Amino acid sequence: MKLGLGLYRHMLTRENFRFARQAGCTHIVAHLVDYFHQGPGNEDKENQPTGGRQGWGLAGDPDRLWTVGELRAIKADLNAEGLELAAIENFDPAHWHDVLLDGPKKALHLENIKTIIRRVGEAGIPVIGYNFSIAGVAARVKGPFARGHAESVGMDGGDDTPLPNGMVWNMVYDPKAPPGVVPSATPEQLWSRLQEFLDAVLPVAEEAGVTLAAHPDDPPTPTLRGQPRLVYQPRLYQKLLDLHPSPRNALEFCLGSIAEMTEGDVYTATEEYSRQGKLAYIHFRNVRGKVPTYQEAFVDDGDVDLIRVLRILKKNRYDGVLIPDHTPQMSCAAPWHAGMAHALGYLRAALQVIEEGR
Numbered sequence: 407m408k409l410g411l412g413l414y415r416h417m418l419t420r421e422n423f424r425f426a427r428q429a430g431c432t433h434i435v436a437h438l439v440d441y442f443h444q445g446p447g448n449e450d451k452e453n454q455p456t457g458g459r460q461g462w463g464l465a466g467d468p469d470r471l472w473t474v475g476e477l478r479a480i481k482a483d484l485n486a487e488g489l490e491l492a493a494i495e496n497f498d499p500a501h502w503h504d505v506l507l508d509g510p511k512k513a514l515h516l517e518n519i520k521t522i523i524r525r526v527g528e529a530g531i532p533v534i535g536y537n538f539s540i541a542g543v544a545a546r547v548k549g550p551f552a553r554g555h556a557e558s559v560g561m562d563g564g565d566d567t568p569l570p571n572g573m574v575w576n577m578v579y580d581p582k583a584p585p586g587v588v589p590s591a592t593p594e595q596l597w598s599r600l601q602e603f604l605d606a607v608l609p610v611a612e613e614a615g616v617t618l619a620a621h622p623d624d625p626p627t628p629t630l631r632g633q634p635r636l637v638y639q640p641r642l643y644q645k646l647l648d649l650h651p652s653p654r655n656a657l658e659f660c661l662g663s664i665a666e667m668t669e670g671d672v673y674t675a676t677e678e679y680s681r682q683g684k685l686a687y688i689h690f691r692n693v694r695g696k697v698p699t700y701q702e703a704f705v706d707d708g709d710v711d712l713i714r715v716l717r718i719l720k721k722n723r724y725d726g727v728l729i730p731d732h733t734p735q736m737s738c739a740a741p742w743h744a745g746m747a748h749a750l751g752y753l754r755a756a757l758q759v760i761e762e763g764r
């Protein structure tokens with residue numbers, strides 16, 4: 407197994423690449439969507455945003471897709487620090503909102519995704535993580551929830567207030583949208599949108615040599631902001647995989663989100679999906695509680711025995727990347743970095759024991 411670090415767009419710097427290398431990472435997962443662009447209450451630029459009902463902020467430029475040049479430049483910069491680029495995480499709502507919403511620009515937006523997949527392949531990046539969700543990562547709260555009053559995020563009840571027009575995946579793609587709300591989709595409609603998406607883009611992914619890795623719903627409630635969710639129980643990951651049998655149809659396996667689900671358990675899910683060889687990469691984090699009431703915790707301090715999870719992965723010969731996803735913020739001058747260093751140190755030791763038999 408390989409140790410990696412996820413970095414938000416504005417954190418793709420030489421200093422952070424060195425930080426990752428120093429903590430024992432060999433891989434980076436890069437976010438290119440800027441979740442912090444003009445969002446209310448996003449002044450803490452390293453902690454994952456929660457953003458309230460207004461979402462995280464403005465989506466990117468709808469007319470400008472990521473170029474092969476910029477993808478190659480990011481890769482070259484981190485290669486120069488001894489790291490590999492494991493994956494790009496998430497599409498920009500500006501580029502594919504009508505795939506999620508079944509809107510008038512759907513055909514164009516499916517072409518956008520195909521173009522991005524081809525470019526990512528051309529740049530030699532093997533995986534794109536994505537989250538097929540209308541509401542996105544929303545309705546969470548921040549507070550001193552983790553050990554020692556460390557600031558962390560969680561959920562305290564749901565939020566089914568409808569999304570305003572112009573918003574999807576917790577970001578605003580059209581600030582000039584007319585007043586009103588996004589009509590609720592049915593679960594059947596949402597699954598059929600996913601089916602259409604996978605059927606359209608997986609042949610391109612196969613040709614480009616890029617694996618598409620689906621994140622489960624975060625938070626995994628059956629509905630959020632009045633919209634249905636796809637993968638809010640562990641068994642629904644199988645439904646997603648069965649929609650299209652491509653080897654490029656895989657999972658961005660988030661242990662935290664799976665642990666927050668009300669059915670099944672994270673050990674059985676890890677066993678089932680790693681045995682099928684369907685884990686593209688792993689979000690490694692811990693949590694206390696389940697939806698609709700949970701708090702993210704330090705890796706060694708939540709409901710999940712993450713050592714047991716690592717032993718299951720080892721047994722099923724998982725050889726991919728693990729990244730800490732998010733962690734509680736530690737009380738010091740560098741809260742995000744300290745939280746990550748703690749999680750990475752834990753993982754490094756655990757992997758030395760489990761993989762190398764020390």
Ligand SMILES: [Mn+2]
Pocket residue numbers: 621624660661662663689731
């Ligand atoms: Mn995750």
